[in-house]
Amino acid sequence: MTQLTQAVEPHSGGLAARLNWLRAGVLGANDGIVSVAALVVGVAAATTDSSVILIAGVASLVAGAVSMALGEYVSVSSQRDSEHALIAKEKWELENEPEEELAELAGFYERKGLSTQTAKQVAVELTKHDALAAHLEVELHIDAEDVSNPWHAAFASALAFTVGAALPLLAVLLPPAEWRIAAVVVAVLIALVITGWLSAYLGGSSKIRAITRIVIGGLLALAATYFIGALIGGAV
Numbered sequence: 001m002t003q004l005t006q007a008v009e010p011h012s013g014g015l016a017a018r019l020n021w022l023r024a025g026v027l028g029a030n031d032g033i034v035s036v037a038a039l040v041v042g043v044a045a046a047t048t049d050s051s052v053i054l055i056a057g058v059a060s061l062v063a064g065a066v067s068m069a070l071g072e073y074v075s076v077s078s079q080r081d082s083e084h085a086l087i088a089k090e091k092w093e094l095e096n097e098p099e100e101e102l103a104e105l106a107g108f109y110e111r112k113g114l115s116t117q118t119a120k121q122v123a124v125e126l127t128k129h130d131a132l133a134a135h136l137e138v139e140l141h142i143d144a145e146d147v148s149n150p151w152h153a154a155f156a157s158a159l160a161f162t163v164g165a166a167l168p169l170l171a172v173l174l175p176p177a178e179w180r181i182a183a184v185v186v187a188v189l190i191a192l193v194i195t196g197w198l199s200a201y202l203g204g205s206s207k208i209r210a211i212t213r214i215v216i217g218g219l220l221a222l223a224a225t226y227f228i229g230a231l232i233g234g235a236v
Contacts (some may be wrong), residue, residue: 022202024153025160028068030195032164034218036060037188040172041181042225046233048177057172061165069158076150083142090135101135102127108138167191185222192218 039060043053094101102123109119126134136142171187172180192215200210 024072025156026195026198026202028157028160029164030192030199030214031068032061032064032161033167033188033191033195034221035064036165037168037171037184037218038221038225040168041184041222042229044172044180044184045226045229048180050173050177053172053180054169057165057169061162061169064165065158065161068161069154072157073150073154076148076153080148080150083148086140086142087132087136090140091132094131094135098131101131105135105138164191164195181226185219188218188222189215 036057040053040057043056047053105127106116106120106123109122110116112119114122123134167187168184171183175183193211196211196214197207199214200207203210
C-alpha cells in the first residue's frame with residue numbers, strides 16, 4: 001500500500017465523512033471559480049464599466065452561494081431523514097425480533113468469510129456490546145453518532161463557492177481595463193490546476209487527467225461567455 005493510499009483511505013466512518021466534505025468543498029470552490037469567472041469575462045468583453053462588472057460579479061457570487069447552500073441543505077436533509085428512518089427501523093427490529101436480528105448479523109459475517117461458529121460468536125459478542133451500532137455498521141454502513149448535518153453542508157458549500165468566486169472577481173476588478181480578461185484567465189487557470197490536483201488527490205485518481213479535464217472545461221466556459229459578451233457589446 002502506498003503512502004498516498006494510506007493518506008486518503010477512509011479507515012473509519014468519521015474520516016470518510018470528512019473526506020467527502022473536503023471533496024465537496026473543492027467542487028464548490030471550482031463551481032465558484034468557473035461560473036463567476038465566465039460571467040465577469042462575458043461582461044468585461046461587453047463593457048469596461050467597473051461598476052457594471054462589480055454588480056454582475058457580486059450578484060453572481062451571492063446567487064451562486066445561496067443556490068449551492070440551498071441545494072446542499074435539501075440534499076443532505078433528505079439523506080438525514082433516510083438515515084433516521086433506517087435507524088428507527090433497526091431499533092424496532094432489535095426490540096421485537098432479537099433472535100432473527102442475531103441470526104442476520106451472524107449471516108453477514110459468515111458471508112464475509114468467517115466460519116459459521118466464529119460468525120455466530122462475533123455476532124453474539126457485538127450484540128452484547130452494542131447491538132444497534134453493530135447492525136447499522138454491517139447492514140447499512142451508518143454511524144448513529146455521525147448522522148449528516150444539513151446546516152454544516154449548506155455552510156461549507158456556500159463558503160467554498162464564495163472563496164472560489166472571489167478569485168475571478170478580484171482578478172477582473174484590480175488590474176487596468178486592458179488587462180482584466182487576461183488576468184482572469186491566468187488566475188482561473190492557476191486555480192483550476194490546484195482544484196483539479198486536489199480532487200484527484202482526494203479521489204486517488206490520475207492528477208494529469210483530472211487537471212486536463214477541469215482546465216479544458218473552464219477555458220471553454222470562458223471562451224463561450226467572452227464571445228457572447230463581445231458579440232452583444234458590439235451590437236449594443
